[in-house]
Amino acid sequence: MILPYDDTYFMKKALQEAEYAFERGEIPVGAVIVIQDRVIARGHNLTEQLNDVTAHAEMQAITAASNFLGGKYLKGCTLYVTLEPCQMCAGALYWSQIDKIVFAASDTKRGYGAMGTQLHPKTTITGGVLENEAADLLRRFFDKRRN
Amino acid sequence: MILPYDDTYFMKKALQEAEYAFERGEIPVGAVIVIQDRVIARGHNLTEQLNDVTAHAEMQAITAASNFLGGKYLKGCTLYVTLEPCQMCAGALYWSQIDKIVFAASDTKRGYGAMGTQLHPKTTITGGVLENEAADLLRRFFDKRRN
Numbered sequence: 001m002i003l004p005y006d007d008t009y010f011m012k013k014a015l016q017e018a019e020y021a022f023e024r025g026e027i028p029v030g031a032v033i034v035i036q037d038r039v040i041a042r043g044h045n046l047t048e049q050l051n052d053v054t055a056h057a058e059m060q061a062i063t064a065a066s067n068f069l070g071g072k073y074l075k076g077c078t079l080y081v082t083l084e085p086c087q088m089c090a091g092a093l094y095w096s097q098i099d100k101i102v103f104a105a106s107d108t109k110r111g112y113g114a115m116g117t118q119l120h121p122k123t124t125i126t127g128g129v130l131e132n133e134a135a136d137l138l139r140r141f142f143d144k145r146r147n
Numbered sequence: 148m149i150l151p152y153d154d155t156y157f158m159k160k161a162l163q164e165a166e167y168a169f170e171r172g173e174i175p176v177g178a179v180i181v182i183q184d185r186v187i188a189r190g191h192n193l194t195e196q197l198n199d200v201t202a203h204a205e206m207q208a209i210t211a212a213s214n215f216l217g218g219k220y221l222k223g224c225t226l227y228v229t230l231e232p233c234q235m236c237a238g239a240l241y242w243s244q245i246d247k248i249v250f251a252a253s254d255t256k257r258g259y260g261a262m263g264t265q266l267h268p269k270t271t272i273t274g275g276v277l278e279n280e281a282a283d284l285l286r287r288f289f290d291k292r293r294n
Contacts (some may be wrong), residue, residue, distance in 0.1 A: 051219045052210050053242035063199050072198045088238030089265055095200035115253065116263045117234055128293075 005037040007080070007102050012131045014080040014104070018059060018137055024049060028137045031057035031081040032064040033074065033098075034055040040077075043064035056107035057081060058089035062096055074098040082134040084127060094120045101125040104134030152184040154227070154249050158277045161251070164191040164204060165284055171196060175284045178204035180212040180221065180245075186194040187224075188212035203227060206237035209243055215235040221245040222269075229281040231258035231274060241267045248272040251281030 010032060017030025021044035033041040045061030047053055058081050061070055066072050079098040085093060085103065090112035093101060099119050104129055119125060157179060164177025168191035180188040190207030194200055205228050213219050225247040232240060232250065237259035240248060244267050253274055255261055266272060 026206050027166050028274050029176075047219060050213075051218045052209055052213045053207055059201055066197075066199045070198060072194060072200050086238055087241060091233055091235030091262075092201050095251055097221050103234060115238075117238070118262050130220070 007126075007129045010034050010039070010078070010080045011082070011102065011104055011134075013039055013042070014057075014082050015130060015133055015137070016084045017042050018134065021045045021057070022137060022141055023146065028141050029057045029081065029083045031061040031079060033061045033077050033079050035065075035069075040068045041083045054088065056086065056089050058085055059092055062092055066096075072096070078102060080129075082130075083107055083138070084113065085117075086110050087112060087117045089116045090117040090119060093123065094118065096120075097122050099123065102129050103127045106131070124145045154173045154273075154276045157181050157186070157225070157227045158229070158251055158281075161204075161229050162277060162280055162284070164189050165281065167207055168192045168204070168286055169284060174232045175288050176204045176228065178208040178226060180208045181225045181227065182212075182216075182223050184192070201235065203233065203234055203236050206239055208236065209239050213243075219243070223263040225249060229277075229278075230254055230265075230285070231256050231260065234259060234262045234264045237266060240270065241265060243267075244269050246270065249276050250274045251277045252285065253278070270280045 013032045014030045018028040022028035026045045030044045041061045041064035043057040046055040074096040082104045084107040160179045161177045163173040169175035173192045177191040188208045188211035190204040193202040223241040229251045259261040
């Protein structure tokens, strides 16, 4: 059986959000939260526009998903995000007890892995889904900003 | 010279915020952000009311302070918070490059220290200011919730 909805499908939705961030002059990171193959929340980085370090894509998606579900725990949900979560976002995901996190590009400097942030024991995490596409978008952004 | 504004003075303001949280049935944690002896932001835990794990006192104070300053970096600022920050809040404070963090009660289970969260190298941190008052308020809250 061919499944129409797989990790690549949803990561493309997150990449679309990252492109919106790019167009707004924000570091291009996007995220969606999915439950039972349905996107219930979207977010993209807005730290510049909102002048707020807490306005990462994941944080906005977590708030939106909780709002949609009417509860603060994201049990049964998967977060797709185009860049490995930072300490803050991984810390928020810890509290949310989310089932699964899928990220695209790694962040070897400020990612939760390098920083040693702890995820909730109930949460599984995978990286590398559409990694090149996400990394290319980030590279284009920083190249453009330098020139 | 007697300084009217010291850490105890501002921690009392944070405790006042924690009491507002208590009255609303929220885990009683409060925070204020101060620049040049002036409180520019306040916040108290609203995770239950907002159904949102990201609604910690510190996160709201960070957003409010950035809004007040019109910039996302909290240079020159001090955060006073009644409980040791968690991974999420310490991660947000990392991005903010805040000068100083002062907390009251320690959180030996979920605090940034126990969880190994990294602060920004520019940030200094002190704990224990009005520790008993903050811990008592938390104890009263959990006693009340159990009964």
